[in-house]
Amino acid sequence: MKPNRKPKLATVVNSFELSANMQRVILQGDEFKSLQVTDLGGYIKLMFHPEGHTDVSILEEGQRPALRTYTISELDLVNGQIAVDFVKHEVDERNKIISQEQGGYAIHWAMNAKVGDKISIGGPGTSQVIDLNAEQVFMVADMTAIPAITSKLSKLNDNATGHVIVQLSSPQDTPNWVLPKGMKLHTVIGHNPIQLSDAVTQLSINSQDVAIWCACEFTAMKAIRTHFNHQGVIQREKSYFSSYWKQGVTEDGHKAIKREDAESL
Numbered sequence: 001m002k003p004n005r006k007p008k009l010a011t012v013v014n015s016f017e018l019s020a021n022m023q024r025v026i027l028q029g030d031e032f033k034s035l036q037v038t039d040l041g042g043y044i045k046l047m048f049h050p051e052g053h054t055d056v057s058i059l060e061e062g063q064r065p066a067l068r069t070y071t072i073s074e075l076d077l078v079n080g081q082i083a084v085d086f087v088k089h090e091v092d093e094r095n096k097i098i099s100q101e102q103g104g105y106a107i108h109w110a111m112n113a114k115v116g117d118k119i120s121i122g123g124p125g126t127s128q129v130i131d132l133n134a135e136q137v138f139m140v141a142d143m144t145a146i147p148a149i150t151s152k153l154s155k156l157n158d159n160a161t162g163h164v165i166v167q168l169s170s171p172q173d174t175p176n177w178v179l180p181k182g183m184k185l186h187t188v189i190g191h192n193p194i195q196l197s198d199a200v201t202q203l204s205i206n207s208q209d210v211a212i213w214c215a216c217e218f219t220a221m222k223a224i225r226t227h228f229n230h231q232g233v234i235q236r237e238k239s240y241f242s243s244y245w246k247q248g249v250t251e252d253g254h255k256a257i258k259r260e261d262a263e264s265l
Contacts, residue, residue, distance in 0.1 A: 006122075007047060007056075007120045007121065008029050008031040008032070008120065008121045008122075009029060009118060009119075009120055009121075010027035010028060010029040010032070010082075010118070010119055010121050011027065011028050011116065011117070011118055012025060012026070012027060012113045012114065012115055012116065012118075012119070013026050013027070013028045013081065013115060014115065015110070015114070015115075018085055019172055019174075019175075020169065020170045020172035020173050021087060021088045021143065021168075021169035021170060021172075021173050022085050022086065022087060022088065022143065022146070022173060023085070023086045023088055023110050023111060024073070024083055024084070025083070025084050025085075025086065025110050025113050026081055026082070026083050027081065027082050027083075027084060027119070027121070028079065028080055028081045029080055029121075030080050032075075032081060032082055033077055033078070033079075033080040035077060035124065037075070037077070038126075039072060039075060039124045039126075040072055040075040041072060041127060041148060041151025041152070042071070042072050042123065042124035042125055042126050042127060043069055043070065043071055043072075043123060043125050043127060043148075044069070044070055044071075044072060044082075044084070044123040044124050044125075045067040045068070045069055045122035045123050046067070046068045046069075046070060046084075046105075046109075046119060046120075046121060047065040047066070047067060047119065047120040047121065047122060048066040048067075048105040048106070048109070050066055052105050052108070054109065054117070054118060054119040054120065055118075056120050065120070066105060066252065067122065067251070068105060068106035068251055069244075069251065070084050070085075070086070070106070070147075071085070071145075071147035071148045071151070072084065072124055072147070073085045073147040073150070084110075084147075085146065085147050086106060086107050086110035086111075087107065087143045087144055087169070088107065088111065088169075104250075127148060128240055128242075130211065130213065130237060130239065130240045131211065131237050131238045132152070132155060132156055132160070132211045132213070132238070133157065133238075134162075134209045134210055134235075134238055135161070135206075135207035135209040135210070136161060136209065136210050136211070137156065137160050137161065137162030137163070137183065137210070137211045137212075137213075138162055138163050138165070138203070138210065138211070138212045138213070138214070139152065139163070139164045139165070139183075139214075140164075140165045140200055140212075140214040140215070140216060140224060141166050141167070141215050141216055142166070142167040142193070142196055142215075142216040142217060142220070142244075143167065143168060143169055143173065144216070144217075145216055145244055146166065146175055148215055149164075149166070149213070149215065150175060150177065152213055153177055153179065156180055156183065157180065158180050158181075159182065160180045160182055160183055161182035161183065162182070162184075162211075163183065163184050163186060163203055164177070164183055164184070164186065165188065165196065165199050165200050165203070166185070166188070167187075167188040167189075167190070167193075167195060167199075167216065168188070168189055169189075169190075169191065170189060171187070171189060174187060186199060186203075193216065193217035193218075193219050193220035193247060194219070194220065194223070196216055196217070196220045196224075197219075197220040197223035197224050197227070200214075200224050200227065201224070205228075205231050205233055207233075208232070208233055209235075210228070210233040210234075210235070211235075211238040211239070212228055212233075212234065212238065212239045212240065212241070213239075214240065214242070215240075215241075215242045215244055216243065216244065217243060217244070217246060218243035218245065218246035218247075218254065218257060218258070218261075219246065219247065221241055221242065221243040222243075222261070224241070225241045243257075243258060243261075
């Protein structure tokens with residue numbers, strides 16, 4: 001296996017409330033010391049037994065772990081530590097918290113993680129790189145994509161002009177971002193994905209040279225992608241659209257939906 005794809009055993013060294021609806025878990029593993037600075041913002045796969053616990057050593061022959069995808073929010077190479085952020089209130093279409101039995105393994109684990117707990121991790125993988133140099137930039141995310149968009153925002157040029165649109169569970173979840181003067185922050189408060197797509201489609205597109213980075217719920221992502229496509233401003237090398245989840249569906253079901261969507265394009 002490639003070094004980054006070989007599962008790494010990590011130990012919880014801290015867990016705390018990062019914001020009103022975000023939990024941060026700090027994981028340590030000596031193998032993390034061999035990562036690169038460029039792995040910050042990369043994605044990892046948390047591995048769970050199909051029964052919901054993290055002991056994947058007892059998987060039966062031919063049985064595969066359940067994988068949950070998250071982003072490295074902070075990276076400490078000296079101590080071999082990574083920070084992983086979890087949205088506390090993942091909800092389904094009836095606005096109910098997803099239980100462990102429904103497949104909410106990761107958030108259930110994160111909210112109950114104690115110092116010394118172990119979990120196996122795959123990755124990190126590298127997130128897709130796009131050219132963010134454009135006359136107008138749109139950066140879109142919901143709570144699940146805050147770690148990823150934070151990494152992307154740090155790469156914007158000081159003279160970047162455009163909009164950052166983020167959907168939050170509450171005003172207390174607003175990230176402490178320092179944005180270029182030309183980038184305007186728009187916050188959308190609520191859990192309905194349509195709120196995010198509506199906020200994006202109401203903004204003016206002032207150029208044909210547009211860079212777009214969008215990561216959020218599947219339905220919202222499709223609506224946003226369709227909007228920019230109808231405006232004729234999607235440039236392959238300057239556009240990224242990804243769904244991190246789908247309302248009312250577990251990650252395993254979401255993966256199948258994403259494959260179908262990719263094949264339809």
